[in-house]
Amino acid sequence: MKTNIDCDYLGAEKWVETKLDLLNWFDEKTPAINNVGRDYSKAYQTIESHYMVLERMLFEILWRSDCEIACGLCCFFPDDESVMVPVEKNRLKGLRDSLRSQNKKPEDYVKLRMLSELHPQIRPKISAPKKTGDFITQHGGLDMIYFLRTKPVFPLDKSRLKEAPLLRGGSKNWLDEGCRQCVFLEDDACTVYDTDFIPGSCKNFMCFTGFIINILGLWGFISRKDKGKPLKVLNKAAFEADLVFASPRFKELEEQRQLVFKNLVESYLKGFGVAESHKAFEDYEQKYFIDRKKLFKPALSLLNTQPR
């Protein structure tokens, strides 16, 4: 239940991309900044703290973003096997060893499928190991892949379908009445989440709703309690928030913020105009936070919450 930036988010994903670009830009400047030498001027401290906040935020969004909504619905899969969780070859041994140490049979937890027989939606992903990990093992000269099993006696409750989280730019996800829960899911929680053999696609997946709500939480706009609100409400708020991310007004606000930050860094490197650039940056930061709150207010009002 984690972040997969492969998803086609409308606005928030693009925003994250611009932040990654900024981080890369700053990384390129770092040797030059180090040549100038660290000092304890306000400008230097501002540059350093802006960079650290940016880096931390991206780390939380992309690499350490546990889903606090934790509905467990991304762990239900359809009967037609169009959505299945493959297990990387290098995780299989750990998985098997762990199951055997609990007197469980690995074959009750993973199933073997031939690459050539996979659903057309799955096959290309599995065949591109550079992007997704190495899954293919050879059995009898055939390309085979291990997938997690589902529990046949635990179908998805119909009533939960209406509240399923959104995917891909706010579209409906794969869930239907025929879906069954992953063999490792218990009480909507993954029992192997913190192990070394959790499949990479589980570790990296985050639905659209979880992704956006996570960012709003990192900004301090919503609390942990808000994340427990009904999924129907969270979906709507996430969808509205993503439209804000995609809006020209928000993009303009962000572009200007990047510009004043870059000006500050360049002035620092040149050694002149630093005081003016620093003031311009600090003034813009105030405006940025006020305007950002205003822009997201309507989306947050759907959760009956106000940006703090």
Ligand code: SF4
């Ligand atoms: S909100 Fe999304 S990512 Fe989080 S548990 Fe539910 S379906 Fe999975």
Ligand code: SF4
């Ligand atoms: S292994 Fe865990 S995270 Fe992955 S589908 Fe199963 S229950 Fe969900």
